[in-house]
Amino acid sequence: MAKSKVAYVCSDCGSESAKWAGQCLSCKAWNTITEFRVGKASSAGASRREGYAGALSDVQQLDEIELSDSARMSTGIGEFDRVLGGGLVPGSAVLIGGHPGAGKSTLLLQALCLLAERQSVLYVTGEESLQQVALRARRLGLPTAGVRMLSETNVERIVQIAEREKPGVLVVDSIQVMHIADVESAPGSVSQVRESAAFLTRYAKQTQTVLFLVGHVTKDGSLAGPKVLEHMIDCSVLLEGTSDSRFRTLRGIKNRFGAVNELGVFAMLEQGLKEVKNPSAIFLNRASEAAPGSVVMVVWEGTRPLLVEVQALVDATQGGYPRRVAVGMDQNRLAMLLAVLHRHGGLHCSDQDVFVNVVGGVKVAETSADLALLSAVVSSFRDRALPQDLIILGEVGLSGEIRPVPNGLERIQEAAKHGFRRALVPKANAPKKAVEGMQVIPVSRLSEALDALADLSD
Numbered sequence: 273m274a275k276s277k278v279a280y281v282c283s284d285c286g287s288e289s290a291k292w293a294g295q296c297l298s299c300k301a302w303n304t305i306t307e308f309r310v311g312k313a314s315s316a317g318a319s320r321r322e323g324y325a326g327a328l329s330d331v332q333q334l335d336e337i338e339l340s341d342s343a344r345m346s347t348g349i350g351e352f353d354r355v356l357g358g359g360l361v362p363g364s365a366v367l368i369g370g371h372p373g374a375g376k377s378t379l380l381l382q383a384l385c386l387l388a389e390r391q392s393v394l395y396v397t398g399e400e401s402l403q404q405v406a407l408r409a410r411r412l413g414l415p416t417a418g419v420r421m422l423s424e425t426n427v428e429r430i431v432q433i434a435e436r437e438k439p440g441v442l443v444v445d446s447i448q449v450m451h452i453a454d455v456e457s458a459p460g461s462v463s464q465v466r467e468s469a470a471f472l473t474r475y476a477k478q479t480q481t482v483l484f485l486v487g488h489v490t491k492d493g494s495l496a497g498p499k500v501l502e503h504m505i506d507c508s509v510l511l512e513g514t515s516d517s518r519f520r521t522l523r524g525i526k527n528r529f530g531a532v533n534e535l536g537v538f539a540m541l542e543q544g545l546k547e548v549k550n551p552s553a554i555f556l557n558r559a560s561e562a563a564p565g566s567v568v569m570v571v572w573e574g575t576r577p578l579l580v581e582v583q584a585l586v587d588a589t590q591g592g593y594p595r596r597v598a599v600g601m602d603q604n605r606l607a608m609l610l611a612v613l614h615r616h617g618g619l620h621c622s623d624q625d626v627f628v629n630v631v632g633g634v635k636v637a638e639t640s641a642d643l644a645l646l647s648a649v650v651s652s653f654r655d656r657a658l659p660q661d662l663i664i665l666g667e668v669g670l671s672g673e674i675r676p677v678p679n680g681l682e683r684i685q686e687a688a689k690h691g692f693r694r695a696l697v698p699k700a701n702a703p704k705k706a707v708e709g710m711q712v713i714p715v716s717r718l719s720e721a722l723d724a725l726a727d728l729s730d
Contacts, residue, residue: 280305281462306462345440345482348386351538351547352379354574355509355522357530360441362480364529365473365504367447369487370511375520375538376486379511379545380443381409387441388418394439398425398449412544425459427452427468431475439481444472446486447501465501473504502526513540517633519554520545524574533637534574552579552690555632558660565652568663568692569644570683571636577679577686579663581631582641584648586624594622600630601645602637609668613646616672616718619653640677642668643696646718647725656729661693666701672718676700684710696724 280289283306287298295302344359353359356366370376377400384393397405402421409416420437424430427450434442444450450468451459458464469485476483485505502508506528513520522536537551548554556568556579565584570577582601589595598606606628613619628645630636643666651658665683667675677683680701687695688710695712702714715721 278307279463280307282306283462345387345391347383349379349383349547350549351522351536352383355524355527355530355534355536356507357524357527357534360482361506361529362440362482363477364506365476365483365485366507366509367485367487367501367505368509368511369489370513371489374511374513375540375545376511377405377445378408378412379522379538380445380484380486381405382412382414382544384419384441384443385409385414385416389415391440392420392438393418393441393443394420394422394434394437395443395445396422396424396430397445398423399446414544425449425451427471431471434475434479434481438479441482441484442472442476443484444486446488447472448488469501469504512635513633519548519633521634531574535578552577552686555580555634556690562657562660564655564657565648567644567648567651567658568687569636569641570663570665570687571634571638571640572677572679572683577683578634579687579690580634580636582636582644582648583629583631584645584652585627586621586649586652587627589623589625595625595627597626598628600633600635601628601641605639605642606645608670609642609646610649612668612670612672612718613649617646617650617722619650619722621649621653624653638677639667639675640665640683642666643674643698643721647696647721650722650725651729654729658725658729659694661691662696662728663687663692663694664696666696666698666715666721668718674698674715674717674721681707684712694728696721696728 280292282296282299282301282304284301284304285296285299287296289297289305292305292307296304344361346353346359368376368380384395387393402423405421422433447465447469448460451464452467452471455463455467472483475481508526510523510525511520512523518540520538520540522538524532524534526532537548538545539548558566558581566581568579568581570579596603596607606626610621610626614621626649644664646668647658647664665677667677669675676698680697681703684695684697684703684707688707693709693711695710697712697714699714699716702712713724715724
């Protein structure tokens with residue numbers, strides 16, 4: 273009998289090493305190196321894997337390759353289709369992750385029930401029983417006719433049944449409980465997750481089946497499992513939301529068929545996840561009276577602008593060491609912008625605690641929120657409220673300049689649709705033609721922006 277191969281793999285980043293170590297050399301994480309053994313594949317498993325490997329391909333010229341536009345399939349949920357790039361692509365593998373209770377299984381069950389009316393579907397559950405899934409579908413009032421169910425964790429058995437049923441859409445919930453008999457390690461280990469995902473993905477590519485894989489997330493919110501798993505699939509989406517909020521955001525992390533960082537918004541109701549077609553109206557649920565430290569900005573998520581409110585609270589330091597807390601934004605960038613504000617704006621915050629929060633649980637990663645963030649800080653520091661019909665956008669450089677942002681005109685027009693009448697924007701983003709009902713205030717330096725804020729708050 274052949275000797276098993278021993279490998280040492282980091283459970284966080286998926287990198288392999290020749291021997292065990294206390295710290296991973298790639299991601300520098302401690303106590304994440306685990307040992308697993310890979311046995312020799314059986315003849316049945318090897319023959320099946322070779323079958324999905326396909327025949328040897330021929331080399332072709334790039335300009336001679338025939339292109340065929342494959343029609344996308346709509347899931348019946350508009351926000352889901354938006355994040356996927358317009359719908360489902362035959363033969364694609366989609367990985368959907370999220371915290372426990374975020375609604376991953378609920379969203380996929382709703383989508384499958386809608387797809388079953390016009391497409392053959394198969395839902396494979398490994399964590400729940402068939403009765404539990406049926407009870408959830410009944411509680412949500414979903415049309416369950418045509419939805420075929422399977423309770424199985426063996427990947428080779430799942431593929432055998434899928435070959436017989438020939439579904440157009442296959443859901444595997446979840447990849448962390450699936451296993452292959454040839455791999456000598458427990459389900460959920462790095463080797464099992466990697467081999468199971470690779471086997472299912474090869475089947476989807478060969479049969480033009482849309483594959484959904486449900487994945488768990490780590491404590492920091494990233495998808496659990498080896499990093500190679502993210503390279504195998506075509507689309508990776510993350511369902512985010514806190515337990516104390518009824519809103520969920522579906523964000524595209526990777527998409528080979530559409531825009532990255534596309535955002536879909538859902539509301540968790542008794543009937544399941546309901547799409548929110550105008551998310552800006554939710555995030556702009558502001559108080560009736562203007563309050564210091566509150567500013568509306570326009571961020572660009574995927575292919576559409578989104579209006580969100582950023583709030584800042586500046587208070588005298590009590591413990592001797594000033595705190596810098598940012599929720600929904602990068603805390604290091606907050607510290608950098610406060611240094612720019614001190615150097616080029618003359619505002620001294622070294623003896624002040626600064627707290628920043630993006631309303632609605634939205635995470636803002638782009639630099640177009642710089643000027644709005646500093647405006648909220650200045651408003652709270654001076655205890656002077658800004659007009660509620662004002663939107664602010666712009667990137668702030670280290671030398672105090674206000675840099676332009678992409679899609680500036682579209683952002684201004686979106687704000688005008690929601691009733692905003694004044695916009696503080698970078699000078700390079702000032703529209704050549706006047707936007708109806710919108711007064712645009714262009715600025716090129718941080719000092720000019722602070723002077724304009726002082727005039728607006730009077």
